[in-house]
Amino acid sequence: xxxxxxxxxxxxxxxxxxxxxxxxxxxxxxxxxxxxxxxxxxxxxxxxxxxxxxxxxxxxxxxxxxxxxxxxxxxxxxxxxxxxxxxxxxxxxxxxxxxxxxxxxxxxxx
Amino acid sequence: xxxxxxxxxxxxxxxxxxxxxxxxxxxxxxxxxxxxxxxxxxxxxxxxxxxxxxxxxxxxxxxxxxxxxxxxxxxxxxxxxxxxxxxxxxxxxxxxxxxxxxxxxxxxxxxxxxxxxxxxxxxxxxxxxxxxxxxxxxxxxxxxxxxx
Numbered sequence: 001x002x003x004x005x006x007x008x009x010x011x012x013x014x015x016x017x018x019x020x021x022x023x024x025x026x027x028x029x030x031x032x033x034x035x036x037x038x039x040x041x042x043x044x045x046x047x048x049x050x051x052x053x054x055x056x057x058x059x060x061x062x063x064x065x066x067x068x069x070x071x072x073x074x075x076x077x078x079x080x081x082x083x084x085x086x087x088x089x090x091x092x093x094x095x096x097x098x099x100x101x102x103x104x105x106x107x108x109x110x
Numbered sequence: 111x112x113x114x115x116x117x118x119x120x121x122x123x124x125x126x127x128x129x130x131x132x133x134x135x136x137x138x139x140x141x142x143x144x145x146x147x148x149x150x151x152x153x154x155x156x157x158x159x160x161x162x163x164x165x166x167x168x169x170x171x172x173x174x175x176x177x178x179x180x181x182x183x184x185x186x187x188x189x190x191x192x193x194x195x196x197x198x199x200x201x202x203x204x205x206x207x208x209x210x211x212x213x214x215x216x217x218x219x220x221x222x223x224x225x226x227x228x229x230x231x232x233x234x235x236x237x238x239x240x241x242x243x244x245x246x247x248x249x250x251x252x253x254x255x256x257x258x
Contacts, residue, residue, distance in 0.1 A: 034162070035220035038155050039227070051215045058130020062137055062154040079127065087134070 001025055001109060003067050003090055006046070010094065010104055016081055017067060017090025025066045025109055030102055034059050041065055046105070048098050054080040060089045067091065069105075071098045113250070115143055115177040121161055123168045123190060126214065133158040136175055143177060149250060152228040153182050156246045159221040160186035166211050167191060168241065180251060186244040193236040200226065200234070 004021035007014055014021070026044035031037045032051050041047060043064040049056060052074050060068055067090035070076060076084065076091050084091050094101045117139070119132045137154045145153070157173060164171035168190030176183045193199045200222050207217020226232050231247035 032215050033218040033220065034215040035159065035218050035224055038158055039220060039224045043151075049215075053126075053214060055126065055129050055214060055216075058134050058158070061134050062130070062158055063151075 003046075006105070006108065007092055009108060010101065012069060012092035012094050015076060015091045015093055016085045017088060020067070020088055020090045023066045023090070028102070028105055028109055030098055038063065046109070048102055048105070050074065050098065052076050052080060054083045056080065057083040057087055057089050060084075061087050065089075069094055069101060071096065071101060113143055113145065113177050113179050115139065116175070118172050118174045121164045121168075121171045121173060121188075123165060123170050123188070125165055129162055129165050130158060132161050132173060136173075140177065140182070145177065145182070146250070149182065149248060152248050153184070155228045156184055156225050156248070159225045160184065160244055160246075162216055163221050163242075163244075164188045164190075166207060166216055171241075178250075180249065182248045182250065184244075184246040184248075186246075187241065188243075189241045192238040192240055193234075193242055194238055196234055196236055 002022050002024050025046045028046045029037060029041040030048040032049050037059055041063050044066050046066050048069045050071050052070055056068055069092045071094055073095045075093055133154060136157050140150055160173055168188035171188030174185040198204045202223040203219040205217045205219035211217040225246060229246040230249045233245040236242040
């Protein structure tokens, strides 16, 4: 399933990366520890996290993740947004907790 | 494939704003050189964790990368506090990170284990109050996936 369908079904707010919404999502990973995500995420995964600082962009870029979902209604920090826009990394915001959004995602992505 | 590349990148300790920039830059260069994707993934992790370690703990450091048709060699050398107990530092979950570093999602004690997992050859030397020197070699021929 592609990012735009996921965003629509799960009512995600798209904050950047509009040009990459046709990217197919192959799986997902949840984590707030960056080394954990570096080690265990795979190309094409969507990453669910509560980290909003700019270092998440490098992780998503290096691992070629499909996009990032920020939980609990938290917007990315300003410099995160700038970097993600420059790198073309889609970021979404959900009002749901990580548990709830993953529950919904799992039924449509896996 | 006629791979040949060599470059050094300076890293300032404590500059979390730039954390990951060097790794992204190196990955792009290697991608353009035509380094296979499976190798790229391993290099990206090794360089990223080295970069984060220098930013988290050292005053400053250099990451040196050399690509030949056979190998990608990465050296990460820093001036900093050094590591008192290397055996502990290599253990998954062990970390001396401050709360500030941990809050950002670093310092989980996974950096060096991740590097080891992505390297075909790994070496670490460290001197307290001087610095730490990592050597990572990734073979371009066979063995292309992560070891785990």
